[in-house]
Amino acid sequence: MFRVELTKAWRRWRTYLVAVALGGIPVLIVLAVKLSPPTGAESQEAPPFLVQIVRNGLFAPLTGLAVIQPFFLPLAAGLFAGDAIAGEAQSGTLRYLLVRPVTRTRLVLAKYVAAMTLLGLLLLWVVGCGAFWGGVVFGFHPLPTLSGTTLSVVEASLRILAAAGYILLGVSGIVAIGVFVSTLTDSGPGATVATVILGIASEILDQIPNLRVIHPYLPTHGWLAFTDLFRFPVDWGAMRGGVIVSGAYTAVFLVAALAVFRRKDVVS
Amino acid sequence: MTALVTKGLTKRYGDVNVVDGLDLSVDRGELYGFLGPNGAGKTTTIRMALGLIFPSGGEVELLGTPVFGGGRDDALRRTGAMIEEPAFYRFLSGRRNLEVFARAGGDGEDVRRRLARIDEVLEQVGLSTAGDKRVKAYSQGMRQRLGIALALLGEPEMLVLDEPTNGLDPAGMREIRMLLRRLADGGTTVFVSSHLLAEVEAMCDRVGVLSRGRLVAEGPPGNLGGAAERLRIEVDDSPRAAAILRGIAGAEPSAPQGRTLRVRLDGATAAQVNAALVAAGVAVSALVPERESLEDVFMSLVEDAGVQG
Numbered sequence: 001m002f003r004v005e006l007t008k009a010w011r012r013w014r015t016y017l018v019a020v021a022l023g024g025i026p027v028l029i030v031l032a033v034k035l036s037p038p039t040g041a042e043s044q045e046a047p048p049f050l051v052q053i054v055r056n057g058l059f060a061p062l063t064g065l066a067v068i069q070p071f072f073l074p075l076a077a078g079l080f081a082g083d084a085i086a087g088e089a090q091s092g093t094l095r096y097l098l099v100r101p102v103t104r105t106r107l108v109l110a111k112y113v114a115a116m117t118l119l120g121l122l123l124l125w126v127v128g129c130g131a132f133w134g135g136v137v138f139g140f141h142p143l144p145t146l147s148g149t150t151l152s153v154v155e156a157s158l159r160i161l162a163a164a165g166y167i168l169l170g171v172s173g174i175v176a177i178g179v180f181v182s183t184l185t186d187s188g189p190g191a192t193v194a195t196v197i198l199g200i201a202s203e204i205l206d207q208i209p210n211l212r213v214i215h216p217y218l219p220t221h222g223w224l225a226f227t228d229l230f231r232f233p234v235d236w237g238a239m240r241g242g243v244i245v246s247g248a249y250t251a252v253f254l255v256a257a258l259a260v261f262r263r264k265d266v267v268s
Numbered sequence: 269m270t271a272l273v274t275k276g277l278t279k280r281y282g283d284v285n286v287v288d289g290l291d292l293s294v295d296r297g298e299l300y301g302f303l304g305p306n307g308a309g310k311t312t313t314i315r316m317a318l319g320l321i322f323p324s325g326g327e328v329e330l331l332g333t334p335v336f337g338g339g340r341d342d343a344l345r346r347t348g349a350m351i352e353e354p355a356f357y358r359f360l361s362g363r364r365n366l367e368v369f370a371r372a373g374g375d376g377e378d379v380r381r382r383l384a385r386i387d388e389v390l391e392q393v394g395l396s397t398a399g400d401k402r403v404k405a406y407s408q409g410m411r412q413r414l415g416i417a418l419a420l421l422g423e424p425e426m427l428v429l430d431e432p433t434n435g436l437d438p439a440g441m442r443e444i445r446m447l448l449r450r451l452a453d454g455g456t457t458v459f460v461s462s463h464l465l466a467e468v469e470a471m472c473d474r475v476g477v478l479s480r481g482r483l484v485a486e487g488p489p490g491n492l493g494g495a496a497e498r499l500r501i502e503v504d505d506s507p508r509a510a511a512i513l514r515g516i517a518g519a520e521p522s523a524p525q526g527r528t529l530r531v532r533l534d535g536a537t538a539a540q541v542n543a544a545l546v547a548a549g550v551a552v553s554a555l556v557p558e559r560e561s562l563e564d565v566f567m568s569l570v571e572d573a574g575v576q577g
Contacts, residue, residue: 004372012359092355096418099318099351101344102373265321 001102005114009080015118018076022122025072026064026130029053030137053134056141058153060134061127061160062230068126069167069223073119074199077171080118081178082195084111085261087188089268104262108179112254115175116168123164131157149232163226170226170242173219173249174199180257186268216241219249269296269332271426271457272317276326279312279481286312288481289326294459294474296425299452301468301489302461303566304478310461311352313478314430318349331426345378348424350432354415356403362414363390363399369418382421389417392447408435416444426457433467445471465566477569484569499531499538501545502554509550516544530558 009015033053038046047067053059085108088094097107134140143156151159178195185191202220205211215221222242228235272294279287287309294300304310315321317328319335328335333343356365363386370382390399393413403411412435419427432448433441449471452458462468468475469489477485503509506524513521518535531541538555545552 001372004368007371008357008360008368011364091357092353093357095315095318095320095351096349096355096369097372098320099344099347099349100369100373101319101341103341106373263322265315267315267321 001106001110002113002117005110006117009114009118014079018079019122019125022068022072022076023125023129025067026060026126027133029063029067030057030060030130030133034137052144053138055138056143057131057134057136057138058140058143058156058160060138061130062163064126064130065123065160065163065167065226070203071200073167073171074174074196074203074220076119076122077115077174077199078178078192078195080115081112081175082182082190082192083188084108084115084179085182085257086185086191087182089186089266090188092268094268095266098266105258108183108254108257108261111182112175112179115179116172119171119175120164120168123168127160127164131160143230145230145232146227147232151230159229163229166226166229166239166242167223169246170220170223171246173246173253174202176250176253176257177219180253180260183257183261183264217245219245221245270294270329271296271298271331272300272428272459273329274313274317274326275328277313277316277323277328278325279309279316279321280324285324285481287316287323290478290481290483292476292483294457296457297452297455299448299458299471299473300460301472301475302459302478303463303465303468303475304461305463308478309481310478311430312481314349314351314428314459314461318344318347318351318428320351345422346424347426347428348419348422349428349430350415350419351428351430353434354411354418356411356414358404359402361400361402362395362406362410362417365403365414366390366418366421370421378422381423385421385423389420392420393417394443409437409440412436413440413444416447420451424456426459427451428459430461431463432460433462433464441467477566479569497533498558499533499541500554500556500558501529501531501541501552502527503529503545504551504553508548509545512544512548512550513541516540527553 029050030053033050037054038051047063049059049063049066053063085094088097098104140153142150142152144150174195177198178191181194182191199220202218206215206218206221222238222245225238225242228238270293272292274290274292277287277290278285290313302310312321316323317330317335319340322336330340331343331346333339357368360368366386367383371379390396393416395410395413395417398406398410403414406414412432416429416432419429433444436444445467448458448460460468460472472489474487475489476483501509504527506527506529509529510521510524513519513531516536518533519541520532520534522530538557542552542555
């Protein structure tokens with residue numbers, strides 16, 4: 001079932017549209033920085049790492065990751081996860097999968113793993129596009145860390161991949177929430193929008209100081225901790241917290257999705 | 269051996285029993301017509317038989333396996349189904365859709381067997397040339413054919429088809445009916461729901477009539493509800509003929525319409541009727557046996573059930 005999911009995504013325009021849109025972001029950044037290098041004043045408001053791209057192409061994939069994470073990543077997660085069951089229900093194919101038979105448990109798990117795989121491939125694609133254009137335009141140089149030391153190009157590349165990996169783990173909770181929402185409705189776009197809203201709402205709540213008490217429990221709270229990979233020594237504390245929170249959301253919402261879907265009357 | 273059995277099967281939505289204590293028994297190799305007006309509970313029954321919705325009460329058994337209570341997967345693998353309208357991935361071709369459903373959720377051997385049958389089933393439903401077109405571009409009739417192809421893909425022992433000829437032209441309907449008849453003659457159990465009387469009358473071995481979730485009649489299409497024989501008689505003097513026939517035990521003439529008279533036979537024979545009329549000097553220009561059509565039976569059954577409900 002998992003392989004079938006990937007085949008379907010592979011033959012779908014939508015997948016390429018998302019890939020082009022997200023892959024285009026680091027490319028746009030590189031071009032923008034090349035054509036009009038940011039001045040000192042502007043760099044205060046710029047996304048993380050942007051200003052440094054001029055000196056080192058390795059910052060392009062990092063900037064790409066940092067730029068897509070807050071908005072485009074929840075969007076893609078909503079698209080793949082929210083649509084997972086609800087989209088099949090809407091098109092009517094759900095009933096044909098279930099009588100094939102694909103067991104309900106297997107369908108939910110396959111949809112989750114497929115959504116995570118697609119997001120992982122998208123993140124790699126963004127890193128790849130950023131690295132390629134950043135390298136071509138600005139070249140690769142050893143990367144300065146936030147602590148003032150430097151990382152070799154190879155070491156820095158590995159850290160960037162690790163950052164992508166951490167970002168993927170970070171979004172896993174939102175993906176599980178999306179799959180859960182997807183079992184509740186027969187409207188693919190509805191479940192997608194609901195998931196995106198939940199993800200962005202979590203990020204907004206995370207910005208409100210008065211709600212500091214709940215911040216550590218928000219699914220998106222640990223997202224920016226990937227920057228800690230570029231310290232010396234690496235500070236694992238925040239990332240560990242992020243992984244634990246994402247893992248908890250994944251477990252709770254996958255169990256909830258299974259509980260709902262295994263007892264659901266499929267009337268779509 | 270039974271292919272599908274329901275015992276007291278019930279589905280309640282709010283205060284309404286959409287399926288109400290249904291007892292069905294379909295034998296292996298039989299072509300069973302499940303007849304009823306829209307909203308009678310046909311699709312709900314089919315969905316319960318395939319494990320898509322959970323009954324509020326009663327039991328359902330598919331190919332000898334209880335559908336609720338584990339172990340239904342093997343029975344489903346040996347069953348092909350079309351539930352309401354066919355549904356496909358519109359961005360994929362007909363052939364790719366069959367591939368996707370073949371690969372989904374099967375073990376290796378089952379998948380290989382299905383993949384190897386794709387050309388054959390496309391041919392069977394007359395889609396050989398359209399197999400590589402995207403489903404998006406299919407007409408309703410073509411989608412219907414692809415739905416039947418999907419149901420046939422696993423070489424099923426049991427076919428459950430919900431209104432299979434929907435959206436087909438008369439020639440296409442006939443073609444599908446003949447295909448189903450051939451499959452049933454070859455040993456496949458075929459369970460077809462329909463609201464079209466002519467359709468089940470033309471092909472089924474046995475018909476069950478569903479109304480408001482209950483089975484109101486069941487039997488071979490020829491003598492559902494004990495359909496009586498009827499005669500249409502044309503005579504020169506129909507009021508007089510009616511008077512004569514009223515005197516014969518076991519014949520019930522209806523009010524004459526012009527020169528035509530209809531007689532319901534309940535014990536009397538056509539020969540007796542003819543002899544009595546001729547002996548009385550009535551000129552009989554035609555005497556035609558008429559079977560009460562399934563449509564009449566169906567309408568009266570459904571209306572009776574409606575009055576009771």
